[in-house]
Amino acid sequence: QVQLKESGPGLVQPSQTLSLTCTVSGFSLSSYGVIWVHQPPGKGLEWMGGIWGDGSTDYNSALKSRLSISRDTSKSQVFLKMNSLQTEDTAIYFCTRCNNYDYFDYWGQGVMVTVSS
Amino acid sequence: IMLTQSPATLSVTPGESISLSCRASQSISTNLHWYQQKPNESPRVLIKYASQSISGIPSRFSGSGSGTDFTLNINRVEPEDFSVYYCQQSNSWWTFGGGTKLELK
16 A cells, blocks of 8 residues: 655754655655645645656745755655754655645655754 | 635534635636645545545545635534645645634534
8 A cells, every 4th residue: 555654853953954754655756756745833734845756856936945855766765855944944744645746645644843952 | 826715713513514615816727636634643635626536535525616716515524524624726836725624613
């Protein structure tokens, strides 16, 4: 069955870089896009960026200067790196599979990241 | 493209039938999808392309609309339906609405 699972540090210091990994199973990264979505505590969902089956990437313009998404298809892993973290980047970070470039049909459990010194 | 959901909060009793609204800032055809998020859980997709059902989702959930105005209907709310509902568009990049919280009256 399709599964996605995020992993990474729960605490990051301000101005540092966040590195997260999404490990997928049940589908090929060459066939589906994987998107990162974040959700600040008590707030709504925001699309951050993603990587598609052909390896191309798209980024939310508000985050583009700080964000990088890559993958290792042999390990079925997608990576997120975001630099210059601030306290407002404190959020739950989800990875999700994008179906037909349109909707998000499978989600990881999410990982809570706190930006604090 | 901005999505505006209303109301922000809806208080209902189980058994009521309800409608949630999502309005787009410009026409998005039927590239609109609905999600449910329960506390401390990941979102799950309920409806795709405005009105198409998703396998495994109860039939009491239905969607309608096109262009700029969309509706998620829940026929006879069940206790497990109390959560937050989001709409999401895919016509131009991807954005989510601010959510509607469905709470117990």
